[in-house]
Amino acid sequence: MKNIMNKGQLLMMVLAMLWITSIGNAIAAAGDKKESALGPGDTLKIFVFGQPDMTTEVKVSETGNITFPLLGEIFVDGLTPSETERKIVNLLESKDILRKPQVNIITASLQSQMVSVLGYVRNQGRYPIEGKRRLTEILAMAGGIVPDGADQITLIRSGGSKYSKEVIDVLEMIRSGDLTRDLNIRSDDLVYVERAPRFYIYGEVQRAGVYKLERNMTVMQALSVGGGLTQRGTERGLRIQRRDTEGNLQILTAKASDLVEPDDVIYIKESLF
Incomplete structure (x- = not known):
């Protein structure tokens, strides 16, 4: 009978060591991250070593509280998981529920962050x-x-x-x-x-339409994006419709080397010859 009890105690010790190791690994995995403050909607897994009845998963309420066995509601809004662990430990000791309790908290989800x-x-x-x-x-x-x-x-x-x-x-x-x-x-x-800013091109180009404006794009590059001129198109007399800072529409004569601005409308004329 004594041997059976010894084996049972040994098994319990092994299980306890495995439990501590699993908790330690989870904490170590998050150890390099700065802890975030808890808030409403966060889900916590709380473990109390040697007290399986106190192991629980809780959600922080809209009022910032969690409900914990034998302690009732505990306000945790704005606390980090480590600070919450210490608060639970202090409450368990001050109410003479447990002596030197070991409390570990894992954040299952942080909906408040x-x-x-x-x-x-x-x-x-x-x-x-x-x-x-x-x-x-x-x-x-x-x-x-x-x-x-x-x-x-x-x-x-x-x-x-x-x-x-x-x-x-x-x-x-x-x-x-x-x-x-x-x-x-x-x-x-x-x-x-x-x-992204865009420009428009129409007239005698292969693919008239609206295109993404790249940085420092010239009129010649805009023509290339539009597939180039048709057989009837000409680079002479290029026109750009552009609105000024007050929203007034301007029609400008453009050169191939001019820069295109957001929402410019480039018109390619038909060659007369």
């Missing part, structure tokens, strides 16, 4: 930001910028009752290698990718 990505990305939506996430990482999570998307990203973030707006040139940042503009994204930030 979300960023919105809208506009010309492959997958618009809200994405979790557990730990530090940079702008390029968030764009990658959203599937990247679609071909019609602009190279410049608008970042809108809340500062209490006020909002700030910042425009980040992603293409220039990557070309220059200056990643200081690859900002850390915070909860409730809005990342918006606008449509």
Whole structure:
């Protein structure tokens, strides 16, 4: 009988060691990330060593509370998982429920730490930001910028009752290698990718239509995008319809080397000879 008890105790010790190891591995995997504060909607897995009845999975309520066995409601909104662990430990000890309890918390999901990505990305939506996430990482999570998307990203973030707006040139940042503009994204930030600037071309070109305006594109390059001139087309007398800063329509005579501006309408005339 004694041997049976010893084997049972040994088995319990092995299981306990495996449990501690699994918890430790999960914590170590997240150890390199800065902890995010908890908030409504977050789901937590709480483990109390040696107390399986207290092991539970809870969701932070809209009021910022969780419900824990024998303790009832505990306010955790704004606390990190580590701070929540210490708070539960202190409550268990102060109420004489357990002595020196070992509490571990794993965040199953952080619904309160979300960023919105809208506009010309492959997958618009809200994405979790557990730990530090940079702008390029968030764009990658959203599937990247679609071909019609602009190279410049608008970042809108809340500062209490006020909002700030910042425009980040992603293409220039990557070309220059200056990643200081690859900002850390915070909860409730809005990342918006606008449509890329466009130009219009019609008249005696092979493929009249609307096209994406590349940086520093010349009229000659715009003609190439449109498939070039038809047999009746001519480069003489090129016209560009362009609106000024007040919205008034202007008709300009253009040269092949002139730069095209957003929303320009290029007209190719028919040759008279």
